[in-house]
Amino acid sequence: MTDPSRTAAALAAGYADGSLSPTDVVTQVQRVVDEREDQLNAFAVRDPVDATLQGAAASALRWEQGRPLGPLDGIPVTLKENLARAGVPMTMGCAGVTPVVPEVDSPVARRCREAGLVVLGSTVMPDWGMLSSGVSSRHGITRSPLDPSWTTGGSSSGAGAAAAGGYGPLHLGTDIGGSIRLPGTWLGLATLKPSAGRIPLHAPYLGRAAGPMARTARDCALLMAVLAGPDAVDWTSLPEQRTRWEDLDVDGGGLRVAVWTQAGYGVEPDSEVVAEVEGAAGRLADAGAQVSRVGPWLTQDLLDGVNLFWQARSWADFSRLDPQAQDRVLPYIAEWVAGARDLTGTQVMDAYHCFAEVQARTVAAWAAAGDPDVLLSPVAPGVAFPAEQPMPYPDDGRGMWHINFTMPWNMTGQPAGTVDTARTAEGKPVGVQVVGRPFDDLGVLRVMHLLEADRPTPG
Template sequence: MTTPGSPDQSVRPAHLGARELSQAYAAARLSPVEVARDVLALVEEREPELNAFWVRDDPEDVLERARAAEDRWSQGRPLSPWDGVPLTLKENIPRAGVPMPSGCAGVEPVVPTVDAPITRRAHEAGLVVLGSTTMPDWGMLSSGHSSLHGRTVSPLDPAWTTGGSSAGAGVAAAAGYGPLHVGTDIGGSIRLPATWLGLAALKPSAGRVPLHAPYLGRVAGPLGRRVDDCAALMSVLSGPDPVDWTSLPTADVRWDELDGPVRGLRVGVWTRAGYGVEPDPEVTAATRAVADRLERAGAEVVEVAPWLTQDLLDGVNRFWQVRSWSELSRLSPERQAMVLPYVAKWARAGEGVGGVEVMDAYHAFGVVQARTVAAWAAAGDPDVLVSPVAPSAAYSADLPMPYPDDGRGMWHINFTMPWNMTGQPAGTVPVGATEDGRPVGVQVVGRPFDDLGVLRMMRWLEEENRGVPT
């Protein structure tokens, strides 16, 4: 029989959740060193195939961090409840002395001299950092294709995409390289890998997790195999920091209080985007099934009609193209030739775009914000909204994007992108699978700053979905 604080003996230490590890450390039933050794063994076994890491920290350094955590637990003075729990960080999150090439072979990598707030907080909490995970060129693909790293591969099936741009973070989570993983998201880069790899993940409210370089729409947040792990990591990462002038003030968020009633909640359901690519029937059905479950549990479910148009997504895409062209154009012809061809071709569409057109493209961000806020109000200010994460389940690993042709490169972010613009929290949790076994997640969007409300709904859906293949 498993006793309180005892890990499930049928699960290897690398696959245990953060809370299980914390309880086991506190009860001296498992040590951070044992866990680190098991994770390192798993990484050694699987990494030649999966390619989730850009930088794998020296195993002796990892074990030294684990020994320090073990000593603190034995003395009854852990730095946090998560002291000694393994963690990975996406390669665009600065770690002092670790090069940051942003997945691109054509650039001279930036080598930060100081840690990002995220990295600093991870160290302060005693998390055992394993290394930096991969991303595609400049983070501008929803796949694991990179001119520098080659291809990052799904541990579920190598024929399926990993998603991106937090490709390595998602793969590390799905492969069981410990429970905690940090990605970044500017239009879906946390949620897309999560839905295609069968993970739980959270794009936090804008400013909830401080960044080293704030940018419109960009956030950092957790990916994991369960909602509890996302909440645990948020308890470490959230809170203001002077480095990020957009960070939110201190808030008393009880990240461990994930139980909450469903009865009486107002839930919006949005299954028809009205722009980009409309979702496949199996994806729509998964979201509808979630809405039906919520209604049976006593929630008030209201339909949300489309509110955005194709020209707005095209404007957002055009602005990103110009931004990426500004990076590409500064490289020598020889280095430009080293950039992933799909990304280089996409970025070159920004060449020659005039100032008026750039401003029109930038204006699209504001229109998305305004129309999305208005649509939320028109739906009666729901407690949460549920929708597909992406129009399809995991697509072919051979493709750089799910719809790479005819200018449709970004058409799959139609359900995720609006919430980066409004800054509202949005997460995903697996709720089923397609006939051929590919995971399907549902997106849960919350009111402004209600990250906990999103996690509570995700946790409820996770519990409801136990036993459903994902």
């Protein structure tokens, strides 16, 4: 029987040498979905099983004939529901929204199809993607495969659950403040929020990125090789950059590594989270890296301003709904957006200017740190919280206080990934964030790969 926990790299090698068949792999992954989906609740739309098996059979024939569409031909993949697929409803995770049915694929969906990947379906998200959990008014609660009482994180909640739950090796999420990386740390995954514009979007937005969620940095790199590159649909997409995504092996010698463990705003990280960041930095130092430390550079008023602008943006969406539809929106979100109901235009613009100030201060802090090759930090201040809870700190106005380590890199557009490093005494995963220089996505993946090879065995 085919092992559904195999990495994409292992599957690709098996397809290439004939020891594995896409048909067998997709069949076994579908069995895992059958067994686990009722509990995990990862799919917004699960594609017909027969259609996925037909796609797998077509891939198997291409491999037999020596004409695969690419090295990932026949490997299962899922896409977050806000990544458009022609004919597939997009609900934005919200019961108050009338689903949009796209007429064309997004660049991500099109490139997956053209590379021969077998799309299993569209994964869930919470209302408008504005929660760091798997709580949705439309889909219900998405739960961690590691323990159903734990959150998946969000807003790429379904993608994270699918990745950790054995629904194949490759999954696509999106991220405007941590929505790829937060599930990464709370589910024990390897993830990458790429450089802004590296993976083209059908709906570009300030800070937004699509990126891979997997179990290894190498699998993330394999998916980047399929998805990276300019596209006319996305006017923010980067020019072509020749990148050897498969070239991940580095020894750490000479790397310049900055370490950031005191945020200075939001919620400060737990001691066990800080210890994992320090441990990862220590392992890089043992490998020959030069390690330095950086202090806080951002302040609470800036995070509050970012939060306020997002409230105003979502209030605009909410206010356009009729009263009956508004009643179907998750109460937590309805209360959150109401905080922007009486804002003046001046207040909205003042909040918007906080994005640029975060960017300016973060770029200056990076330069003051000596332009390091990478920066290590916590992903989030704490570990996975209860699955039913919409946010890690939902009260006292602290709803966004946990994105203090992730949000700045959405504003600068720098690549940032997560690497699984440890388990707490309760068995909860703890990850480390690896941030790279502008446009150096490969450098981030290389350091993630190095830390994976050198990490203590979770337990």
